[in-house]
Amino acid sequence: MQHLTVVVPAYNESESLHAFHARLATVFDRLDLSCSVLYVDDGSRDDTWPIMCELAAADPRVATLRLSRNFGKELALTAGLDHADADAVVIIDADLQDPPELITEFVRHWREGFDVVYGTRASRAGETHLKKLTATAFYKVMGRLSDTPVPRDTGDFRLLSKRALDALKQVRERQRFMKGLFAWVGYRQKAVVYARDPRFAGTTKWNYWRLWNFAIEGITSFSGAPLKLATYLGLGVAAFAFVFGLWIAIKALLFGDAVQGYPTIMVTMLFLGGVQLIALGVIGEYLGRLYLEAKQRPLYLVDEYRPPR
Ligand code: UDP
Numbered sequence: 001m002q003h004l005t006v007v008v009p010a011y012n013e014s015e016s017l018h019a020f021h022a023r024l025a026t027v028f029d030r031l032d033l034s035c036s037v038l039y040v041d042d043g044s045r046d047d048t049w050p051i052m053c054e055l056a057a058a059d060p061r062v063a064t065l066r067l068s069r070n071f072g073k074e075l076a077l078t079a080g081l082d083h084a085d086a087d088a089v090v091i092i093d094a095d096l097q098d099p100p101e102l103i104t105e106f107v108r109h110w111r112e113g114f115d116v117v118y119g120t121r122a123s124r125a126g127e128t129h130l131k132k133l134t135a136t137a138f139y140k141v142m143g144r145l146s147d148t149p150v151p152r153d154t155g156d157f158r159l160l161s162k163r164a165l166d167a168l169k170q171v172r173e174r175q176r177f178m179k180g181l182f183a184w185v186g187y188r189q190k191a192v193v194y195a196r197d198p199r200f201a202g203t204t205k206w207n208y209w210r211l212w213n214f215a216i217e218g219i220t221s222f223s224g225a226p227l228k229l230a231t232y233l234g235l236g237v238a239a240f241a242f243v244f245g246l247w248i249a250i251k252a253l254l255f256g257d258a259v260q261g262y263p264t265i266m267v268t269m270l271f272l273g274g275v276q277l278i279a280l281g282v283i284g285e286y287l288g289r290l291y292l293e294a295k296q297r298p299l300y301l302v303d304e305y306r307p308p309r
């Protein structure tokens with residue numbers, strides 16, 4: 001019988017876990033697969049870990065993994081996938097925003113031969129207008145810049161076949177923009193549209209600062225285009241300066257040159273200074289990532305792992 005593992009990263013999700021597991025267990029009972037779930041505790045500061053252990057004691061299909069501290073969702077997910085060894089793996093959030101019932105449909109498409117079946121959000125209930133707006137803007141920019149097309153309104157909720165999982169396990173980069181990596185893997189991909197529910201309990205761990213950094217992560221991981229920005233901006237400014245210089249020279253020849261031009265000099269200086277700092281900042285973003293990559297630290301550290309019984 002084929003085996004399915006569901007990987008659930010959780011950070012301070014004590015309020016949702018029982019309800020989540022109840023719904024997931026119902027889905028498991030209906031599937032004609034041998035199923036297990038791997039809960040990854042990403043260094044939670046509430047009762048998430050004891051609750052996971054409780055679930056494991058009550059249900060032999062439950063495996064638990066605890067990281068040494070909070071590493072962030074992308075790494076918690078990576079840790080979970082590294083410990084999963086199944087014919088298919090499903091990734092799902094613990095907050096019940098992604099309905100576990102959809103897994104049945106994912107499995108159906110997987111059996112049709114798809115390697116990656118991902119959920120695309122038709123609606124985003126419980127999210128503000130600003131969040132929706134910024135999300136749209138992000139997908140637009142990403143679509144323009146990235147060499148790997150990242151499907152829009154798609155989170156980490158998805159099913160991976162064994163070979164897609166194995167491919168992903170080979171990607172050991174530290175700057176992990178998972179949505180991009182899933183797309184990068186390729187193979188036969190299939191989108192399933194669903195309505196995203198509001199959070200069951202607790203609050204989102206994403207504020208706008210984290211989202212902004214997440215967006216920069218995505219763009220720098222999958223595109224070098226911002227690095228070219230400086231070149232073209234420089235070319236543009238140089239061309240403009242050439243024409244402007246010509247004009248000043250001609251003006252001086254025709255009308256003479258009284259000592260003037262303080263505003264011009266100030267504006268030019270400030271503008272060029274700004275442009276240079278932006279260009280340096282862009283290079284810095286890439287350099288900083290290169291530095292992190294070069295240190296070759298382990299991606300995450302495991303505190304405790306208990307496989308399913
Ligand atoms: N999560 C995690 N580590 C973190 C932050 C979040 O494992 O540092 C988990 C969290 O418990 C949840 C999932 O990642 O299961 C998605 O997080 P959240 O609901 O805050 O994100 P959103 O749904 O708002 O994008």
Ligand code: MG
Nearest residue numbers: 093095097199
């Ligand atoms: Mg959520």
